[in-house]
Every structure is written in structure tokens, then in C-alpha cells.
Amino acid sequence: MQRDLLIREMQAILGPEGVISEREQLRSYECDGLMNYRVIPELVVLPETAEHVQSVVKLCYNEGIPFVARGSGTGLSGGALPVESGVLIVLSRLRRILEVDIPNQRVIVEPGVINIWVSQEVADEGYYYAPDPASQIVSSIGGNLAENSGGVHCLKYGFTTNHVMGAEIVLPDGSMVNVGGGMAPDAPGYELLGAFVGSEGTLGIATKITLRIVRKPEAVRTLLAAFKDTEEAGGAVSGIIGGGIVPAAIEMMDSLCIEAVETAVHPGFPQAGAILIVELDGPAAEVEDQFQHTIRVCEENDASEVRIAEDDEERALFWKGRKAAFAAMGRIANDYYVQDSVVPRTELGAVLKRISELGSEYGMRVANVFHAGDGNLHPLVLYDNDVPGEAEKAEALAGDIVFTCLEHGGSLTGEHGIGEDKKKYMPKMFTTEDLDTMQLLRCAFDPHQICNPGKIFPTPRLCGERPGPFRMHPVQKAGLAENF
Amino acid sequence: MDRNNDSLDPRENNNPYDATDATERKNDVATPTNQDAAAQSIGAGSPDDLPDDTFASRSAVKQTVGIGRKTESGSFMFPAFDDHHPPEKDLIDDCVHCGFCLPTCPTYVLFGEEMDSPRGRIYLMNKGLNEEPMNDQMVRHWDLCLGCMACVTACPSGVQYDKLIEATRGQVERRYERTAQDKAFREMIFQIFPYPERLRLMAAPLKLYQRFGVGDMLHKAGVMKLLPKRMRAMEALMPMLSEHHELPEVTEAVGEKRRRVGFIKGCVQRVFFSDVNAATVRVLAAEGCEVVTPKLQGCCGALSVHAGREEEFEGFARKLIDTFEGLELDNIIINAAGCGSTLKEYGYLLRDDPEYAERASRFAEKVKDVTEFIQELGPVAERNPLPVAAAYHDACHLAHAQGVRRQPRQTLKQIPGMEVREIKEAEICCGSAGIYNMIEPEPATELGDRKAKNVLNTGARMIVTSNPGCMLQIQASLKRMGHSMPMAHPMEVLDASIRGEDIETLLEK
Numbered sequence: 001m002q003r004d005l006l007i008r009e010m011q012a013i014l015g016p017e018g019v020i021s022e023r024e025q026l027r028s029y030e031c032d033g034l035m036n037y038r039v040i041p042e043l044v045v046l047p048e049t050a051e052h053v054q055s056v057v058k059l060c061y062n063e064g065i066p067f068v069a070r071g072s073g074t075g076l077s078g079g080a081l082p083v084e085s086g087v088l089i090v091l092s093r094l095r096r097i098l099e100v101d102i103p104n105q106r107v108i109v110e111p112g113v114i115n116i117w118v119s120q121e122v123a124d125e126g127y128y129y130a131p132d133p134a135s136q137i138v139s140s141i142g143g144n145l146a147e148n149s150g151g152v153h154c155l156k157y158g159f160t161t162n163h164v165m166g167a168e169i170v171l172p173d174g175s176m177v178n179v180g181g182g183m184a185p186d187a188p189g190y191e192l193l194g195a196f197v198g199s200e201g202t203l204g205i206a207t208k209i210t211l212r213i214v215r216k217p218e219a220v221r222t223l224l225a226a227f228k229d230t231e232e233a234g235g236a237v238s239g240i241i242g243g244g245i246v247p248a249a250i251e252m253m254d255s256l257c258i259e260a261v262e263t264a265v266h267p268g269f270p271q272a273g274a275i276l277i278v279e280l281d282g283p284a285a286e287v288e289d290q291f292q293h294t295i296r297v298c299e300e301n302d303a304s305e306v307r308i309a310e311d312d313e314e315r316a317l318f319w320k321g322r323k324a325a326f327a328a329m330g331r332i333a334n335d336y337y338v339q340d341s342v343v344p345r346t347e348l349g350a351v352l353k354r355i356s357e358l359g360s361e362y363g364m365r366v367a368n369v370f371h372a373g374d375g376n377l378h379p380l381v382l383y384d385n386d387v388p389g390e391a392e393k394a395e396a397l398a399g400d401i402v403f404t405c406l407e408h409g410g411s412l413t414g415e416h417g418i419g420e421d422k423k424k425y426m427p428k429m430f431t432t433e434d435l436d437t438m439q440l441l442r443c444a445f446d447p448h449q450i451c452n453p454g455k456i457f458p459t460p461r462l463c464g465e466r467p468g469p470f471r472m473h474p475v476q477k478a479g480l481a482e483n484f
Numbered sequence: 485m486d487r488n489n490d491s492l493d494p495r496e497n498n499n500p501y502d503a504t505d506a507t508e509r510k511n512d513v514a515t516p517t518n519q520d521a522a523a524q525s526i527g528a529g530s531p532d533d534l535p536d537d538t539f540a541s542r543s544a545v546k547q548t549v550g551i552g553r554k555t556e557s558g559s560f561m562f563p564a565f566d567d568h569h570p571p572e573k574d575l576i577d578d579c580v581h582c583g584f585c586l587p588t589c590p591t592y593v594l595f596g597e598e599m600d601s602p603r604g605r606i607y608l609m610n611k612g613l614n615e616e617p618m619n620d621q622m623v624r625h626w627d628l629c630l631g632c633m634a635c636v637t638a639c640p641s642g643v644q645y646d647k648l649i650e651a652t653r654g655q656v657e658r659r660y661e662r663t664a665q666d667k668a669f670r671e672m673i674f675q676i677f678p679y680p681e682r683l684r685l686m687a688a689p690l691k692l693y694q695r696f697g698v699g700d701m702l703h704k705a706g707v708m709k710l711l712p713k714r715m716r717a718m719e720a721l722m723p724m725l726s727e728h729h730e731l732p733e734v735t736e737a738v739g740e741k742r743r744r745v746g747f748i749k750g751c752v753q754r755v756f757f758s759d760v761n762a763a764t765v766r767v768l769a770a771e772g773c774e775v776v777t778p779k780l781q782g783c784c785g786a787l788s789v790h791a792g793r794e795e796e797f798e799g800f801a802r803k804l805i806d807t808f809e810g811l812e813l814d815n816i817i818i819n820a821a822g823c824g825s826t827l828k829e830y831g832y833l834l835r836d837d838p839e840y841a842e843r844a845s846r847f848a849e850k851v852k853d854v855t856e857f858i859q860e861l862g863p864v865a866e867r868n869p870l871p872v873a874a875a876y877h878d879a880c881h882l883a884h885a886q887g888v889r890r891q892p893r894q895t896l897k898q899i900p901g902m903e904v905r906e907i908k909e910a911e912i913c914c915g916s917a918g919i920y921n922m923i924e925p926e927p928a929t930e931l932g933d934r935k936a937k938n939v940l941n942t943g944a945r946m947i948v949t950s951n952p953g954c955m956l957q958i959q960a961s962l963k964r965m966g967h968s969m970p971m972a973h974p975m976e977v978l979d980a981s982i983r984g985e986d987i988e989t990l991l992e993k
Contacts, residue, residue: 020597022621027611028604035581046596073598074583092596112596114587137638138583264640327582330641334577386577 001063003042010045010087013055020044029088032073032080033135036337036391037420041068041082048093050110050168050176050207057205058174060087066450069205071112071140076326076338077419079147079200083453089205091142097121098208106165107211111142115149118211127213130157133415134323145206148198150415152249152322153279155373157214159415161197168208169196172451180210195441200417201452203445217281220248221291222309224318225298226272230254230368232301233274234349237372239297240278241345245290247373249279251322256332256367257380264328267321270305276372277318325369326380333365333382337394340416341405345375354404355379362397376414377405403428418456426458561659564612564622568658569794571609571651578643579606585635585645590913590931591628599625602635602645609652623660626652628927630920631790632913633884646885647832653792669714673919674793678783678800683755684728717925720960729762735775742772742861746813746850748804748827750820751783752952759993760952763979764819764854770865770982771858775817781807784818786826789833790918801830802840805847816847819854819975821951822918825885827851853882855892855950855974863898868984870977871901872991875944877935877958879951880913892950892974899981905942909934916957932961939969946970946991948977 001009003021010019020026021043030038042065047053060067067087070080082088094110097117101107102125107118115136118129132151133139139149145167150159157163166180180193196203227233233252240247253261258269269275278294280287298306309315329336343351352368355377359366367380379401383394402412402425412422412429426435435457445451565571583603586592591600598604599621608622616622626649635645662670676682731749745768749761768775785800808816818824826833831845852860876896882888896904915921915931936958939947947969949955955971962968970991980990 020599024608024611024616024619024621025599025625027616028598028607031581033581033583072583072586090596090598095596135582135584138586264642324640327580327584327640330578330580330643336580 001065006059006063006065007043009059010043010056013059014045014047014052018046018048018052020046029070029073029082029090032070032075032078034076034078034081034419034421035335036395037078037081039082039084041088042085044088044090046090046093050094050170053089053091053094053205053207054170054174054176056087056089057170057172060450061172061174061448064448064450066453068452069142069146069201071143071146072114072135072138074135074139075143075147075417075419076340077147077200077413077417077421079417079419079452079455080143081420081455086453091140091205094142094207095140102127105213105215107213109141109209109211111140111145111206111209113141115139115141115144118213122213126216128216129163129211129213130154131160131163134326136323141209141211142206145197145209146199146201147415147417150371150376152251152319152371154415155250155371156246156248156281161194163212163214164193164197164209165212166210167193167196167206169204169206171204172446172448176207198417199442200419200456202442202455204451217248217283217287219284219287220279220281220315221287222277222279222315222318223291223295223298224269224307224309225276225278225303226270226305226307227274227276227301227303229273230352231349232303233276234352234372236276236298236301236303237348238345239301240294241373243293243297245280245294247278247294248281249277250371250373251277252368252370252372253277253322253325254368256365256382257325257328257369260328260332260367261321261325263331265320265324267317269321270307272304277322279315322369326378329367329380329382332367334384334386335382335391335394336367337381337383337391337398338416339377339379339381339398339401339405340413340422341377341379341402341410342414343375343377343405343408343410345373347408347410348372348375351377351405351408351410355401358397358400358404362393364394364397366397366401371414374414375410399425420455423456423458426456561619562617564616564618565652565655566659569651569654570613571648571655573613575644575648576606576610576613578641579603580641581607582641584640585638588634588638588911590630590632590634590915591927593912594927594930600628602629602639602643605629605652606643606645606648609648612652618656618660623656626656628924630880630913630915630917630928630931632880632917634880634911634913637884637887637911650789650792653790654794655792657792657794670791670923673922674788674791674796677787677919678751678785678796680749680751680754680783683751713925714922717928718922720964729758731761731765731777733777733779735765735769735777737772737774738770738865740772741774742864743814744774744776744812745857746808746811746816747775747777748784748808748816748818748823749777749781750818750823750952753820753823757952757955757973760819760973760976763973764817764975767858767865767975767979767982768817768854771861772864773861776811776813778807778811784823784827786823787918789826789829790822798834798837801834801844802837805830805840805843808847809843813850815852815857816850817852817854817857819950819973821853821879821882821886822953824851824853825881828886853886853888853891853950855895856886856888858978859891859894863895865982867899867978867981869901870899870981870985870987870990872946872987873903873905873942873944874946874948874977875905875907875939875942877907877914877939877947877949877954878910879949879954880917882950883911892948895974895978896948899977902977902981905944907935907942908938914954914957914961916951916953918953921953921957928957929961929964932957933965936961936965936967940965940967944969946972948972948974950974 007021026040026044029044030040045056047056065087066083067089068082069089071091073080091112095112096110097113099108130153131149132153133149144160148160168178170176179196181187237250253275255273262269280290295306309318355366365382370377381394381398383390385391406428412425585602589601605625612618629649633646676686754761765775782803783800784804785797788797818827828848828851830848834840834844876893893904896902913931914935915928921928
């Protein structure tokens with residue numbers, strides 16, 4: 001279909017203000033939260049209703065035009081990276097909270113609704129929405145759903161998938177379906193909702209999402225403990241969890257990260273090799289008892305300081321420091337490259353040591369901030385994009401970190417998704433048969449591969465190309481072949 | 485999976501598991517909050533009383549703003565920026581594209597578009613530095629920025645968006661060819677507002693206009709609709725004029741003299757809100773300050789610098805520095821948020837001027853917002869009770885640009901009987917934004933109505949805010965919604981308390 005004709009058809013559906021086609025405007029959509037990959041989309045459309053989304057997808061399906069859905073554009077794996085000659089469907093105008101049903105503990109929202117709005121909406125009733133990615137003040141529920149987002153509190157409460165009860169989905173052929181239950185706890189048949197959550201926008205676009213909200217706990221206690229290094233802090237983590245406590249959250253930051261955060265939001269963190277933020281919640285008596293135990297474990301592991309949040313304000317300050325960590329990297333480096341690997345908790349010490357060695361080998365700084373409770377690492381490789389070669393070096397270092405994690409029995413991603421960024425590592429973790437099985441599911445939903453194509457699955461372009469950070473194929477180098 | 489389009493399910497239209505049907509019932513669950521009850525008890529309105537179209541559809545607003553249409557002037561500049569103060573690459577690089585600024589940006593809240601967010605605007609600046617020409621679309625997205633600096637507060641990476649947008653606007657004003665009509669309107673504003681004498685001349689016929697209700701007559705006759713929308717916006721914003729107070733050049737401190745301070749009168753403030761200035765001087769004196777108010781003082785240049793009119797700004801700034809230099813002042817006090825933020829930046833803004841750079845820095849170091857100053861000094865004058873619930877509205881240029889949030893609240897809370905209520909979405913701009921509500925009336929109006937709705941929801945009896953622009957803007961929105969609410973500057977409230985005025989007297993002002 002001709003571009004002009006496509007624009008006219010889209011405008012017929014959405015009105016002139018729902019279609020963005022000027023080059024400079026399109027460029028502001030060329031990347032999401034991960035700036036390493038950039039593709040200018042052919043068109044950006046901004047639907048305002050579920051019906052708009054359906055009509056747009058139908059048009060794309062009929063014309064065989066690939067499309068990608070995007071929420072707030074904060075993803076860290078390039079999951080909302082546009083495809084060339086494709087349409088970017090931006091859901092930021094679908095941002096209504098449609099229904100609040102307190103007795104049944106559910107809220108129905110549109111995909112563009114921002115995560116924290118849900119908690120704000122039900123706060124007065126004593127409820128909140130548990131999954132809280134660090135980006136919760138801006139990331140959208142639709143995006144959370146696509147990536148199966150975690151957050152600092154998912155050690156105890158589970159990921160997004162544990163809090164989604166149902167969804168209305170526009171499938172890649174433009175038909176609209178409902179998956180999952182509503183108020184009933186489980187629906188018979190295949191657990192399609194489970195397949196959809198975390199599918200990174202490759203199975204369709206959710207247009208209405210039913211979320212579970214939970215009651216605010218009776219008591220919350222938070223402490224911050226400072227340690228000489230990450231190893232000692234790691235010892236405390238093992239001690240706490242080994243003692244039978246399931247903290248609501250247990251987070252670790254290393255010294256470089258503390259420095260950045262301190263410059264950015266001044267939470268008043270102690271100067272230390274590592275700090276832990278531990279939060280316990282639940283019935284008051286239980287929390288109090290476990291809290292004392294937690295303090296003892298920290299002290300036994302030679303914590304140089306244990307600071308207890310005296311009130312909500314101080315607690316908020318601890319978390320402000322933690323949640324600003326990624327963005328605060330802007331204070332100490334021009335660019336950063338973040339990985340999201342998960343390792344068994346018992347391997348944390350060894351993996352962190354290896355990461356530090358790798359940093360020295362490459363001569364680059366790596367800051368660490370992570371969910372210590374479930375071993376979900378977030379090593380941030382700091383670099384400067386304006387120095388030629390640094391970006392490639394950073395990516396190579398990040399790759400080595402991933403391989404280290406896999407060697408220690410880990411996984412590629414905890415919560416950021418594979419997207420564009422980590423698909424090259426997929427064959428390191430899965431066999432061809434594994435990947436083929438995943439493809440079968442994907443093709444059942446999207447046989448024509450028009451829905452967020454090119455993501456998750458590795459696409460070696462030339463035979464013999466090794467998955468890994470991009471490097472030119474010898475045949476390309478010789479000028480005998482081109483990428484296609 | 486049940487396919488809606490070919491389902492045989494008899495429960496289809498009444499399926500409790502079906503999220504789509506459930507949406508129809510959304511209105512049933514709304515429960516009135518305590519605040520609503522409080523609001524009703526004192527007769528304050530609720531947003532439910534507003535017509536449904538108060539918040540028009542995104543695209544309707546977008547359409548009137550003119551985004552997505554073909555170019556205005558067809559102007560095209562490559563490269564986008566020249567060497568004179570382009571947006572600095574280093575500052576742009578501080579942005580890591582995390583998007584934390586999006587939900588606090590008023591234009592992103594309205595339009596939900598990347599280009600109308602701080603992250604998108606910075607992205608466009610970067611493109612302008614490297615690859616893309618400056619053209620109508622780019623300029624349009626920069627123009628639509630209110631300059632409220634909520635993003636500066638929200639940014640965990642410390643991006644100095646204020647410096648970036650000011651530099652960009654300077655480039656746009658110098659290099660970009662606006663349409664003749666746009667240029668003329670902007671020129672008119674800048675020939676009037678920074679000149680209190682001209683503002684007063686314009687205000688004189690306005691006084692007659694108001695006294696004889698000409699505005700209402702014209703509205704009834706439908707004549708106003710014939711005016712261009714920008715002129716109508718100006719008319720709607722015009723305040724009722726107060727009596728003019730001439731301030732003495734020197735006001736003696738009451739009791740022991742603790743400080744000698746200079747007072748900057750502001751332009752809009754001195755013409756339209758001279759009561760606020762008189763109250764400020766009385767309060768400062770009561771707190772033990774000798775107040776010096778130079779009679780002949782010009783504009784501080786805030787409006788110019790926010791619009792990228794660099795040379796004009798520099799002229800104003802140099803003159804004001806001359807006026808206040810050599811008066812041996814401990815501090816220089818300002819009560820208007822918009823002026824204050826620029827005054828504090830004088831050192832940076834005049835950094836290239838060999839003769840003035842250092843003097844500007846010295847000047848800027850002395851500048852304090854009046855509430856900030858009083859809290860630092862420590863209050864001594866006795867406060868008399870004012871039993872009232874007041875909604876405090878953060879002026880963007882006080883809260884975001886100067887980081888002054890605690891002090892005005894503290895100033896109010898120190899008054900016995902005063903209850904300070906917080907406004908929902910406090911961080912989002914009311915749409916006034918200097919001259920923005922005259923240049924871009926549609927988005928400004930929508931933001932104003934949104935703010936007014938949140939103000940009404942507090943159930944407070946009055947609004948207190950530190951910026952004349954915000955007062956005019958919120959008042960205009962309330963009026964449009966058929967409401968009115970007493971409004972005061974924190975200094976008027978404090979003055980009333982120190983002087984032992986009755987609360988009803990304050991509310992009637």
C-alpha cells in the first residue's frame with residue numbers, strides 16, 4: 001500500500017491528530033527506554049479507544065503491514081522498538097481507569113494507564129496494586145503486562161502475571177477476544193492469559209486489563225544496612241531468607257550506585273561498599289518479631305550501620321533512592337547499558353566477583369543494583385556513546401556478564417524482557433527445539449508475523465553468523481554480501 | 485478464549501467475566517469522598533457539576549493547537565542551531581531517556597505524545613544538533629512547552645531542562661521566521677507587559693470598561709466572539725483592578741532593625757496587584773526589615789528570557805542591576821515566583837558579559853523569595869488567628885524552578901487557625917506560564933480548568949498562591965465554570981494576620 005494512502009486510511013479511523021507522519025516527529029519515537037537501538041517507524045498512530053486499536057490492527061493485517069505496540073516507552077530491552085516500514089501503535093491515550101470494584105478486589109484499566117495511578121486510585125480504600133517496577137511512576141500497565149514486569153516487592157508478592165485476572169486482547173488478525181477470568185479465580189481450558197502476559201507484544205495488544213488489588217499490610221518496617229562489600233551484604237541476604245523470613249523486598253546497591261543516587265536524589269545513604277534495603281510487611285506482631293531477627297542477622301554479618309525508617313517519610317526516602325537508581329546513572333556517566341540476568345541466590349557472591357573482574361579486564365565501570373532476594377541482577381555498564389568504540393565495548397562486556405550468569409545456572413532476564421536486545425543470547429539458553437516450540441505458540445496467534453516481528457527470537461541473518469554482540473560477518477567484511 | 489464476533493455464548497451480553505460489559509457499570513461504584521462532603525457543606529462546587537465537555541477529547545484540543553497540520557511558514561533552517569548558545573550537548577547527554585518526566589509534563593498529560601514531552605523535546609534538540617534542520621514541526625513542539633519545569637523536579641538524572649529550553653528558544657527567536665500574525669501578536673505583548681507605565685495606560689480604559697460592565701455587555705451581544713481567540717484569551721484573563729499604592733522609597737523597620745532589604749515590585753504585580761506589594765512591605769517591616777523600594781525600577785526580563793528574547797532580556801537585567809547596586813542591601817526580595825526564578829539566574833544568564841557577569845552573580849546571590857526569606861530570618865511579629873481552610877497552589881516558578889515548597893506552607897501554618905490543604909496534581913502547571921495563556925489559549929484553558937477542578941475538590945474556602953499569573957489564570961477558569969473563590973498571596977494572608985484583621989475581611993478583598 002502506498003504511504004499516502006495508508007496515512008489517509010489511518011486518518012479516516014483516528015482523525016488527523018491521531019496519525020503522526022512527519023519525519024522529525026517520528027524520530028522522537030525511534031527508541032524506547034533503551035537508546036542503543038533506533039528505528040524510525042513509517043507511521044505512529046495514537047488510538048483513543050479499543051475500537052480504534054482494533055480497526056488499526058485490521059487495516060495492518062489486511063495490508064500485511066507489521067506493527068508494534070508502545071505504552072510509555074520506558075522498556076529496557078527494546079521491546080517497543082519500531083520496525084521499518086511498520087506502524088507504531090502508541091497507547092498513551094488509552095488511559096482511563098474503567099472500573100474500581102473494591103469488594104471483588106479488582107480494577108479494570110486501559111493499557112495506557114500508568115502503574116502508580118492504580119494504587120493511587122484505591123489508596124483511600126486501603127488497597128494497592130502490588131507489582132511495583134522502579135519505573136512505576138511512568139510505565140504503563142499495558143507495557144507491564146507485555147514484559148511481565150517485576151519490581152522490588154515481587155519476591156513476596158509475585159510478578160505482574162500473578163496480579164492480572166483477565167484481559168481484552170486485539171489479536172494480530174484484528175479480532176477481539178477476552179482471556180482469563182473476571183471475578184472467578186480460574187477459568188477452564190488453556191491458560192491463555194498466562195501465555196499472553198510476558199509475550200512482549202508478539203501475541204496481540206491488550207486493550208482492557210483486569211487487575212487484582214491487595215489490601216495494604218497492617219504493618220510495614222523498613223531498614224537500611226551498610227556493609228563493607230557486596231559479599232558481606234550477600235551473606236546477610238542468605239541469613240535472612242535462610243532464617244525462614246520472606247521479606248516484602250530485599251534490595252542491594254553497590255558503592256558506585258550509591259554514589260550516583262546520592263548525587264541525584266540525596267537520600268542520605270551511608271558511604272559503604274554495599275547497602276541493603278530490607279522491607280517486611282504483614283501482621284504487626286509477626287513483622288516486629290521478624291524485623292528484630294533481620295536486624296540481628298545484619299549485625300552478625302558485620303553491618304557497619306543499620307538504619308531503621310522511623311516513619312513513612314523516611315521509608316519513602318529509602319525507596320526514592322532505590323527507584324531512581326537507573327536514571328541516576330546520568331549523573332556519573334553519559335550512557336549506560338543495563339542487563340537483567342537472574343542467578344540462583346546462592347551464586348550471587350561468585351557472580352558479583354566475576355562481574356567486578358570483567359569490569360577491570362575491560363577497563364569499564366559497572367554499577368550494581370539488584371533484587372537480592374530472588375537473585376535478579378541489574379549490572380549497569382557505564383560508557384560514553386560519543387567515544388568511538390565504547391558502545392560496542394560496553395555491549396561486549398554486558399554480553400560476557402550474561403554468559404557468566406548462564407554458566408552459574410542463571411537466566412537471561414528477570415523482568416525487562418528479551419525484546420530486541422537479548423534475542424541474540426537466546427540460543428545460549430535454549431535449544432533449537434525449545435525455540436521452535438515457542439515459535440509454534442507465537443505462530444498460532446500471529447501466523448503472518450506482523451505483530452512486533454523480529455523480537456524475542458534470534459534471527460541469524462547470514463548462515464554461520466554467531467549469536468552475540470553485533471559484529472560484521474566475514475563475508476560482509478569482504479564486501480561479498482549485504483545485510484538484508 | 486471467546487471470540488466476541490462469532491460467539492454462541494448465550495451469556496454474551498451479560499457475562500460477569502467479560503471486562504467489556506463491566507465498563508458500563510463504572511459509574512455505580514463512585515462514592516463521594518470526605519472532601520466532597522466538606523466542599524458541599526460550604527457551598528463549594530464539585531467537578532460533577534461541570535458540563536461533560538469540560539475536558540474535551542484529546543484530538544479536539546490537538547486540532548485547535550494545530551499539530552499535525554501542514555507547516556505554518558514553511559521556514560527551514562540547517563543546521564538547526566548556530567554557535568551562539570545552542571542547547572549544550574553535555575546537558576542533553578544527561579538525559580538517559582528514562583521517561584520519568586512524562587507524567588508531570590502538562591502537554592504530555594494533555595496530548596499523550598512523545599514530542600510534547602520533555603524527553604521528546606530534548607530528543608528533538610539533540611537531532612537539531614546533529615542531523616535534522618529546524619523546521620515548523622520542531623518549533624511547534626518547543627513552543628508548546630509551558631516552561632513550568634515540573635520535569636526538572638521529576639528528573640532523577642538532573643537534566644537541566646530549564647537551560648536547554650531557554651537556549652533553544654533563543655535560537656528559535658533569532659533564526660526562525662514566524663508568520664507575520666504570530667510575530668505581531670508576540671511583539672505587542674512584549675511592547676506592553678514589561679513596561680509598567682504602558683501596562684497602566686492600558687489598564688486605565690480597562691478600569692472604565694470594568695466599572696460600566698462593558699465586558700458583560702459585549703459578551704451578551706456576542707461581540708467578543710468576533711475577536712481573534714488570542715485577544716479573547718487576554719480579555720478573559722484581565723483582573724479587576726485594585727487601587728494603586730505608591731510605595732515609599734524607604735520603609736523603616738518596626739522595632740529592632742534586623743536586615744536592610746531591597747524590594748522588587750514586579751510589573752504585573754505592581755499594576756494589577758499593588759495590594760500584594762503593599763502587604764509584602766508591611767510584613768517585611770513588621771519582621772524587622774528596613775525596606776528599600778527604588779521608585780524607578782524596570783522589568784526583570786523574566787518574560788523575555790522565557791520567550792528567547794535574549795537581547796531584550798539583557799537590557800532589562802543590566803538596568804535592574806544598576807538600580808539596586810550600591811544600596812548596601814543584605815537581601816533583595818521578590819514576591820512574584822516568575823520574576824524570582826529569573827532573578828536568581830542572572831549570574832548564569834549574563835555569564836558572557838564581561839562588565840556585568842560578576843555583578844550579576846552578586847546580585848543573584850542576594851535574591852530571595854519573600855517566604856523563603858521570612859523563614860530563614862525566623863518570624864518575630866505576632867500572628868493573630870485566621871480560622872480558615874486554604875488551598876495552597878504551588879506556582880511552578882517557585883516550586884519547580886526555585887525549589888521553594890516548604891517555606892510558603894510553613895508561613896501559612898504559623899498562623900493560628902490556618903489549615904493548609906493540598907491540591908491534587910499539585911505538580912502540574914495551571915497553564916498560566918508567563919505569557920503562555922495568551923499565546924496558546926487552548927491548552928492553557930484546559931490546564932486551567934483541570935487545576936480549578938482540583939482546587940474546588942479540596943473544599944477549601946480560599947486559594948493562596950505566590951504568582952500573579954497563576955491567580956489570573958485560576959480565577960479565569962473558576963469564572964468560566966461559574967464559580968468564584970477568594971484568592972490571596974501568602975503575604976496578604978500574613979499581613980492580615982499580623983494586623984489582626986478579621987478573616988471575613990480578608991475573604992472579601
